Amino acid sequence: MIRQIAGIAFLLAGTSVAMAEDHSGDVRANRSTIVNRHFYYNSQLCSSGPIAQVKLKKEPKHGSVKIVRSVWVPEKGKCKGKKFKGVDIIYTPKRGYRGPDEFSTKYSMPKYANRSTLRYLHDNYKMQVK
Numbered sequence: 001m002i003r004q005i006a007g008i009a010f011l012l013a014g015t016s017v018a019m020a021e022d023h024s025g026d027v028r029a030n031r032s033t034i035v036n037r038h039f040y041y042n043s044q045l046c047s048s049g050p051i052a053q054v055k056l057k058k059e060p061k062h063g064s065v066k067i068v069r070s071v072w073v074p075e076k077g078k079c080k081g082k083k084f085k086g087v088d089i090i091y092t093p094k095r096g097y098r099g100p101d102e103f104s105t106k107y108s109m110p111k112y113a114n115r116s117t118l119r120y121l122h123d124n125y126k127m128q129v130k
Helices: none
Strands: 005-008 020-027 032-038 053-058 063-072 084-093 099-110 118-129
Touching (some): 032 063, 032 118, 053 063
Antiparallel strands (some): 032 084, 053 099
């Protein structure tokens, strides 16, 4: 069980899609950190999109990753207060570790042009544990 979520380090909401994205940033030692969130929704209609199916592609050498279902509630804008289901990617460094670490994830979701076809994507994460 995750004891503490330190904060959102890299990305608040996945509202656009790319074939591969690189994420980098600092995370705190001895704490769990949400390093990415995948939420897809129509901001004009405030309707939910598909929930991405996320899997770990490459494990970190100096920590662990949990992929969990979650709920995101926008704090402003037209959809303020509405709940959207998605996925959080949470990185936890090994206790006492400080230094670089990296991992990658892969995920799939329906294409918007043809919902019967899945689109496969991946993200790379490079972190500095401080």
